[in-house]
Amino acid sequence: MQEIVRDASKGLPVIVYDNDFEALFIAAELINAEVLDFMMKNCNEIRLAMPWKKIIELGLNKLKFYNGMIPIDSKEVSAEKRAELIKKISTGSFDFKDIKFPGKIFVEETKEMGVLERPGIAEACIDVVKMAGLKPVVVYAFMNGKRDLPYKSISVNELIVHRIRNEKIVERVVEATLPTKFYGTFKAFGYRTPLGEIVALVLGDLEEDVLVRIHSECLTGDVFHSLRCDCGEQLENSLKMIAREGKGVLIYMRGQEGRGIGLISKLIAYKLQEEGIDTVDANIRLGFPPDLRSYGIAAQILMDLGVKKVRLLTNNPLKIRELERFGFEVVREAIEIEPTVENFQYLKTKKEKMGHMLCLND
Numbered sequence: 001m002q003e004i005v006r007d008a009s010k011g012l013p014v015i016v017y018d019n020d021f022e023a024l025f026i027a028a029e030l031i032n033a034e035v036l037d038f039m040m041k042n043c044n045e046i047r048l049a050m051p052w053k054k055i056i057e058l059g060l061n062k063l064k065f066y067n068g069m070i071p072i073d074s075k076e077v078s079a080e081k082r083a084e085l086i087k088k089i090s091t092g093s094f095d096f097k098d099i100k101f102p103g104k105i106f107v108e109e110t111k112e113m114g115v116l117e118r119p120g121i122a123e124a125c126i127d128v129v130k131m132a133g134l135k136p137v138v139v140y141a142f143m144n145g146k147r148d149l150p151y152k153s154i155s156v157n158e159l160i161v162h163r164i165r166n167e168k169i170v171e172r173v174v175e176a177t178l179p180t181k182f183y184g185t186f187k188a189f190g191y192r193t194p195l196g197e198i199v200a201l202v203l204g205d206l207e208e209d210v211l212v213r214i215h216s217e218c219l220t221g222d223v224f225h226s227l228r229c230d231c232g233e234q235l236e237n238s239l240k241m242i243a244r245e246g247k248g249v250l251i252y253m254r255g256q257e258g259r260g261i262g263l264i265s266k267l268i269a270y271k272l273q274e275e276g277i278d279t280v281d282a283n284i285r286l287g288f289p290p291d292l293r294s295y296g297i298a299a300q301i302l303m304d305l306g307v308k309k310v311r312l313l314t315n316n317p318l319k320i321r322e323l324e325r326f327g328f329e330v331v332r333e334a335i336e337i338e339p340t341v342e343n344f345q346y347l348k349t350k351k352e353k354m355g356h357m358l359c360l361n362d
Contacts (some may be wrong), residue, residue, distance in 0.1 A: 001360075004152050011026065013201055014154070015154075016128070016153070016155070016156065017121075017153060017155050017156070018157075022146065023125070024039060024149070025128075027132070027134040042147070044140050046082070046108055048145055049139075050107070050138075052109045055070075065284045068290060069106040069107060072099050073101070073103020074099075075100050077104075099132050110123050111195055114130070115127055116163050117297060119156055125138040127159055168285065169194055175204065177238050182236075189201075195254060199251075199252050204319070206306055212312050213312075214312070214314070214319055215250060216255060216293060217255065226341055228343055228346060230343060234313075253293075255285065261288045269286060278346075279346050312331070313335040332357070
């Protein structure tokens with residue numbers, strides 16, 4: 001790890017890999033025309049990865065997302081001019097008049113807490129440059145096939161293991177008894193996390209396989225019983241299923257309202273949906289990716305509770321993939337809700353555009 005960090009701090013490219021994918025990356029503030037030219041000739045699309053807060057700070061979210069990324073470019077398309085623009089963006093000294101849109105440098109959102117929040121290649125790149133004391137902005141590109149290059153390499157899994165051993169991004173603050181009107185008496189565990197305060201409701205013994213629901217906060221559905229989504233009924237059904245089984249965990253993910261865009265933005269997205277725009281395109285119209293959520297924080301809470309084998313109440317394949325990446329054995333338990341006239345199109349869009357595992361009949 002020390003050698004990887006040292007090379008990154010010197011502005012040398014580093015390889016990060018994950019299963020069959022290999023990517024070459026370098027800190028954006030240290031990019032040069034030679035490295036960028038090599039990427040352009042030997043790799044796939046050029047990506048410029050940075051945390052969501054940085055994207056907002058730079059105002060890049062004002063430009064439209066395509067397939068979850070923002071395609072920009074320099075006015076003059078050359079390695080020299082592109083490297084110059086990337087450096088300016090990394091320091092915040094660029095001007096929008098310097099940018100061509102759309103282009104072939106793809107700005108990508110990463111999670112603030114890196115691979116502990118989302119186990120991805122972009123997050124791994126950001127983690128390394130942060131360890132090197134550099135700005136959390138990287139240039140990376142997937143390589144076209146295996147290549148014998150004179151650069152150090154590290155896997156996403158190695159970074160996850162290193163950080164889990166050396167860091168903890170959730171803090172258990174309190175444990176209290178929570179009797180409920182309909183679902184029995186739970187233990188409520190309160191955690192401080194980068195997303196804010198999160199509660200995990202625990203029932204029974206958590207040894208062996210455990211029924212788990214990771215539930216994204218939804219004020220309109222959970223509290224007001226909105227018919228525009230299936231969130232409230234999913235929450236209620238999850239608690240009923242855990243109560244029937246006599247053991248399980250429900251993690252209530254505050255800070256994930258509207259797939260992470262916040263309450264007011266979600267209501268604005270509702271208004272756009274009333275005008276005929278679907279739930280995914282509404283988020284994009286507002287300057288957000290389709291889904292800002294990740295589940296690394298929930299994974300750390302499950303680790304803290306001693307859970308290893310998970311029967312996950314979900315229709316979202318992303319939750320399954322991310323928990324598996326953090327070392328959990330995961331089996332999916334369906335949590336489908338009978339669609340209504342009001343939420344049918346919403347559910348259909350989640351199935352068709354986000355891959356949610358739903359059975360819907362027109």
